[in-house]
Amino acid sequence: MTWELIVVLGAITYGSRALALVLLPSLSHEVRVILDRMPAALFAGLAAHSLVVPGTGLVDAPIIAAAAGAVIAAPLRSLPICLVAGVAAYLLWGFIA
Amino acid sequence: MMSSPQVPTTTPFAKPGGGGLLLSAAPLAAAIGVFGMIFGAAAGLQMDVSLVLGMSLLIFSGTLQFATLGLIASGAGVAAVVLTALALNARHLVLGAVLRPRIEGSPLRRAVLAWFMLDESFGLAVASGRRASFVLLASGALFFIAWQLGTLLGVLGARLIAVEGLAAALFPVLFIGLTAITVRGREGILRVAMAAGLVIGISLLMPDLAAFAPIIAALVVALPGRVL
Numbered sequence: 001m002t003w004e005l006i007v008v009l010g011a012i013t014y015g016s017r018a019l020a021l022v023l024l025p026s027l028s029h030e031v032r033v034i035l036d037r038m039p040a041a042l043f044a045g046l047a048a049h050s051l052v053v054p055g056t057g058l059v060d061a062p063i064i065a066a067a068a069g070a071v072i073a074a075p076l077r078s079l080p081i082c083l084v085a086g087v088a089a090y091l092l093w094g095f096i097a
Numbered sequence: 098m099m100s101s102p103q104v105p106t107t108t109p110f111a112k113p114g115g116g117g118l119l120l121s122a123a124p125l126a127a128a129i130g131v132f133g134m135i136f137g138a139a140a141g142l143q144m145d146v147s148l149v150l151g152m153s154l155l156i157f158s159g160t161l162q163f164a165t166l167g168l169i170a171s172g173a174g175v176a177a178v179v180l181t182a183l184a185l186n187a188r189h190l191v192l193g194a195v196l197r198p199r200i201e202g203s204p205l206r207r208a209v210l211a212w213f214m215l216d217e218s219f220g221l222a223v224a225s226g227r228r229a230s231f232v233l234l235a236s237g238a239l240f241f242i243a244w245q246l247g248t249l250l251g252v253l254g255a256r257l258i259a260v261e262g263l264a265a266a267l268f269p270v271l272f273i274g275l276t277a278i279t280v281r282g283r284e285g286i287l288r289v290a291m292a293a294g295l296v297i298g299i300s301l302l303m304p305d306l307a308a309f310a311p312i313i314a315a316l317v318v319a320l321p322g323r324v325l
Contacts, residue, residue, distance in 0.1 A: 001143070001144045001148050001152070001165075001169055002148075003148070003151065005175060005178065006148065006151050006152050006155055006156065007155065008179060008182075009152075009155075009156050009161065009165065009178070009179070009182050010155035010156045010157075012179070012182045012183060012186055013156050013157070013158045013161060013182065013186055013189075014211065014212060016186035016187065016189035016190060016193075017186075017189045017192075017193060017211040017212065017214045018193070018207075018208050018211035018212075019189075019190060019193060020189075020190050020191075020192075020193030020194040020196075020197055021193035021196055021197055021200060021207050021208075021210065021211045021214065022204050022207045022208045022211060023204075024193070024194055024197045026198075027194070027197070027198065032198060034319050034320060035191065035194050035195050035319070036195060037285070037288060037318070037319035037322075038191050038195065038315045038316065038319045039191070039192065039195055039219070039220075039223065039275075039279045039315075040276050040279040040280035040281070040285055040288070040289050041288050041289055041291075041292035041314065041315040041318045041319060042188055042191055042192075042292070042311055042312065042314075042315035043216070043220070043272045043273075043275040043276040043279060044272070044273075044276045044280075044289040044290070044292045044293045044296075045292045045293060045295070045296040045310060045311030045312075045314045045315055046188070046216070046272045046296075046311045047268075047269045047272035047273045047276060047293065048269075048292070048293040048294075048296040048297050048300075048311075049296050049300060049307065049310060049311050050268040050269040050272065051269050051297070052296070052297055052300040052301060052307070054300045054301070054304035054307035055300075055301065055304030055307075056301075056304075057301070059265070060265075062262070062266060063265055063266045063269065065266075066263075066266035066267075066269065066270050067266070067269040067270060067273060069270070070269070070270040070273035070274060070277075071273055073277075074273060074274075074276070074277035075277075076277070077224075077277050077278055078121075078274075078277070078278070079121055079124070079125065079217075079220065079221070079271075079274040079275065079277070079278055080120065080121060080123075080124040080125075080274075082270060082273055082274030082277055083124050083125070083128065083267075083270060083271065083274055084124070085270075086266065086267070086269075086270030086273070086274075087263065087266075087267075087270070090263055090266045
């Protein structure tokens, strides 16, 4: 790791955050409707992505248990409750197994 | 004061009376602090302390920093690290585009706010029902402090052995929580389920595309349906 690489990675990360937020012109209603559908799907995809070892299979059982706990709490639509439920399920799995 | 151009700041995602911002942000900040501590402890074994602190200050992205750490440990080159950064950060383009109509003010103001646009602060900004720019700034600043403090404690030798295994579980849990607060209606739940299924399918069958799978799936499931 070098300072040059850190600066490049920082620039890529900040640039990706700022690009649309700063430079994007006004969007049409149709585009906004489609974009508004994306965050939840994107987060669900990222959750699924963190449960899979690419080309191999699923991650370890305690992590699946934590995810299941969070899914059970999901209808409550509260981030802290999902967090607590996930951690509780993870700990419960460790206790049982 | 400039007004928001297109979309009211109370969005369709909003959950009326959904609790205080601090109540929502504090547990996330604690989790981010723990991630930071684990990152600091792990990175401190691989590189100079100043570089570890510099990574957290200048990159401020747990996902990318952990991925970079893994790549460097496995002997990957600069090109692989940069390509990974591009793939992992592609989602920010979508998040920024969704937030853009909700963030008022000059380009300079939006450029400052962009620094604080993490997955977590984005989720709170679109779901809290409060002014998106305020939520982004307040929660993002809290998460920034938590990440820096966690990293510092990690490089100073703090260890949370009991929760290190839990850290891997917190990623899906956080993203499921973010899904829960941003999803809307039965149609939204269907799209979310399809996106998750698509990502699992792509990751298992086409592992080379796994890093891009979430953004591909989100786009694929967002397109069908009425837009008027």
